[in-house]
Amino acid sequence: MKIDTLAFVHCLLVHHSGEVFHQHVGDLLPPVVTCVADPFYKITAEALLVLQQIVKVIRPLDLASSFDFTPYTGDLYHCTLARLRAADLDQEVKERAIACMGQIISHLGDHLQGELGTCLPIFLDRLRNEITRLTTVKALTKVAASPLRIDLRPILSEALPVLASFLRKNQRALKLATLTLLDTVVTNYSSALSPQMLDKVLVELPPLINESDLHIAQLCLTLLTSTAKLHKASLANFLQLIMPDVMALVRSPLLQGGALKAMQDLFESVVRAGLPGLGYQDILTHLLAPLVSPQASNIHKQLKEAVVASFSSPSEEVKSAASYALGHLSCGNLQEYLPFVLSEIEANPKRQYLLLHSLKEIISLQSKSAEGVKVLQGFVSDIWTQLFRHTECVEEGTRNVVAECLGKLTLINPSALLPKLQESLKTDSPMMRTTIVTAIKFTISDQPTAIDSLLRHSIGDFLSTLQDPDLNVRRVALVAFNSAAHNKPSLVRDLLDTILPQLYNETKVRKELIREVEMGPFKHTVDDGLDIRKAAFECMYTLLETCLDRVDIYVFLEHVEGGLRDHYDIKMLTYLMLTRLAHLCPQAVLQRLERLVEPLRTTVTTKVKANSVKQEYEKQDELKRSAMRAVAALLTIPDADKNPQLSELWRTSNRRRNCSLCLRASSVTPARHTTP
Numbered sequence: 001m002k003i004d005t006l007a008f009v010h011c012l013l014v015h016h017s018g019e020v021f022h023q024h025v026g027d028l029l030p031p032v033v034t035c036v037a038d039p040f041y042k043i044t045a046e047a048l049l050v051l052q053q054i055v056k057v058i059r060p061l062d063l064a065s066s067f068d069f070t071p072y073t074g075d076l077y078h079c080t081l082a083r084l085r086a087a088d089l090d091q092e093v094k095e096r097a098i099a100c101m102g103q104i105i106s107h108l109g110d111h112l113q114g115e116l117g118t119c120l121p122i123f124l125d126r127l128r129n130e131i132t133r134l135t136t137v138k139a140l141t142k143v144a145a146s147p148l149r150i151d152l153r154p155i156l157s158e159a160l161p162v163l164a165s166f167l168r169k170n171q172r173a174l175k176l177a178t179l180t181l182l183d184t185v186v187t188n189y190s191s192a193l194s195p196q197m198l199d200k201v202l203v204e205l206p207p208l209i210n211e212s213d214l215h216i217a218q219l220c221l222t223l224l225t226s227t228a229k230l231h232k233a234s235l236a237n238f239l240q241l242i243m244p245d246v247m248a249l250v251r252s253p254l255l256q257g258g259a260l261k262a263m264q265d266l267f268e269s270v271v272r273a274g275l276p277g278l279g280y281q282d283i284l285t286h287l288l289a290p291l292v293s294p295q296a297s298n299i300h301k302q303l304k305e306a307v308v309a310s311f312s313s314p315s316e317e318v319k320s321a322a323s324y325a326l327g328h329l330s331c332g333n334l335q336e337y338l339p340f341v342l343s344e345i346e347a348n349p350k351r352q353y354l355l356l357h358s359l360k361e362i363i364s365l366q367s368k369s370a371e372g373v374k375v376l377q378g379f380v381s382d383i384w385t386q387l388f389r390h391t392e393c394v395e396e397g398t399r400n401v402v403a404e405c406l407g408k409l410t411l412i413n414p415s416a417l418l419p420k421l422q423e424s425l426k427t428d429s430p431m432m433r434t435t436i437v438t439a440i441k442f443t444i445s446d447q448p449t450a451i452d453s454l455l456r457h458s459i460g461d462f463l464s465t466l467q468d469p470d471l472n473v474r475r476v477a478l479v480a481f482n483s484a485a486h487n488k489p490s491l492v493r494d495l496l497d498t499i500l501p502q503l504y505n506e507t508k509v510r511k512e513l514i515r516e517v518e519m520g521p522f523k524h525t526v527d528d529g530l531d532i533r534k535a536a537f538e539c540m541y542t543l544l545e546t547c548l549d550r551v552d553i554y555v556f557l558e559h560v561e562g563g564l565r566d567h568y569d570i571k572m573l574t575y576l577m578l579t580r581l582a583h584l585c586p587q588a589v590l591q592r593l594e595r596l597v598e599p600l601r602t603t604v605t606t607k608v609k610a611n612s613v614k615q616e617y618e619k620q621d622e623l624k625r626s627a628m629r630a631v632a633a634l635l636t637i638p639d640a641d642k643n644p645q646l647s648e649l650w651r652t653s654n655r656r657r658n659c660s661l662c663l664r665a666s667s668v669t670p671a672r673h674t675t676p
Helices: 002-014 018-036 041-058 070-085 091-111 113-127 133-145 153-166 172-192 195-202 214-230 243-250 257-273 280-292 294-298 304-312 316-332 334-347 349-366 370-377 380-388 396-412 414-424 430-441 452-467 471-487 493-505 530-546 553-563 568-584 586-591 593-605 614-634 644-667
Strands: 514-519 522-527
Touching: 002 018, 002 041, 018 041, 018 070, 041 070, 041 091, 070 091, 070 113, 091 113, 091 133, 113 133, 113 153, 133 153, 133 172, 153 172, 153 195, 172 214, 195 214, 214 257, 243 257, 243 280, 257 280, 304 316, 304 334, 304 349, 316 334, 316 349, 334 349, 334 380, 349 370, 349 380, 349 396, 370 396, 380 396, 380 414, 396 414, 396 430, 414 430, 414 452, 430 452, 430 471, 452 471, 452 493, 471 493, 471 530, 493 530, 493 553, 530 553, 530 568, 553 568, 553 586, 553 593, 568 586, 568 614, 586 593, 593 614, 593 644, 614 644
Parallel strands: none
Antiparallel strands: 514 522
């Protein structure tokens, strides 16, 4: 009972605002403190976990609080100290006591100044213990990162050599935690460190700076960056001790992401530190040295001509990688490379698709930072003009990339560029209208952005293309509507009265869009309206999740019923919708049950033609299984089992399934030996 109660209290504290517990701390804390001293180790472990959370509640470090926590500081500290000191405890209790004390010191340490001389040496002792060292490193990281700036000077000189030794251990989690702690110490306690203290740490870093573990390498580079910024005197031997391994990693084709960014930050901080032999020109010479050496042909490299030449590779993967590489390469020198990319798009129609992908990478990467956006602003006009030249491209894939570029570019300056997109809807070209509406999809995200208020006023114009005479324009308008309904339903909720009739209209099968195509001696039926119907049903499924309260459920069900008789893909989607509706609107579904069961029965009882291929059998089996899942969901509605058609369908399908299992069993029964 105690264990379950403590687990419940912990859950309560974690998932609710701390303020609601302030008036109850006086009642809650004493029994928890008593449980910390309980002889049963499981109760103690749970109580220490609760105690950690109480510390966060009574004095949060990330929020302003007027709660007076001082009356409880002593009890929290002393009951935890008793468990921290004990040497013969269960392993879990040892770890929880260390973690709890770390939490207490990081949140309340400024009111425990007289106790730090007792507590910190115990941490040092636990740091030297193989069993408790990882937990202690994590606890000390909390203390070192505390905004209270707890005085750690009494243990730093002894702790740093121990931490340095951990970097040689074959325990990855310990290395990661140790590097994080060391970086925190350098960042927050640089004035308490001497070059001699840090030398013992820095000498352990070179073996860790390699491509075999880029996460560890990244943390090493981050530690060196902090050292260059705050304690540059410790980097006197950087050129001889660390630079060779750093340059070896620079040449690795695996260097990317966070590790690459950490490398760039390190070079910047080293140049700013003004260390001898590590100025801008010195670093540049080191970076360029491999390119002019006799072994230059053996290293990985990105040069402009080499990347563009790769666009002609017979391998699609190589071409895609070259497109990606050119985009990233361009961001290193936008003034040089962006005009080149734009001119190549115009001059090489065969490479247009790949070059547009490069442009998309440039826009995406530059948009990630305020500095990047500032640099890109000067090129927006040229990019916009170039993109609009290709909004009417015959190839849909190219138009989609152009649309994504336009959408991402609009996010950079929405007040100027969104009206331009809006004005472009008036074009007579269906292909351009398709591109413009697709572009809007890429301006909508699930996070608040600067464009939201502008979109709220203009989204209606873009979605008015649901009435466009061109089939493809209406299809992409449905896709854009689906994106808005999924990511930012507030943009479209007030427009649903207008949009829903148009949406429902696109769920209907249109005979004029069905045609026959001759393929040799065979005739094949093609339904040009299938894609737009699928898009419409996908929108309906999204509305179930985000805007159900604005939907007339009985009208909605009429169109779901139609989808149950449609193509395979649409049937699969409507089965999912039926399952959700049975949960969300059981009474409405119950009233339409007979009309919904009939198409389900048709699917379950349909047989595949005898001469059909294996894929047809598999397709029909999957369809039947999905239909039966929908039937099972319908049966969860209260009183649904009283419907004779539904009950009969369930019984019939079970009999069929049992018969099928019997047939399979008989097919593997060994035959008897018979004599001639």
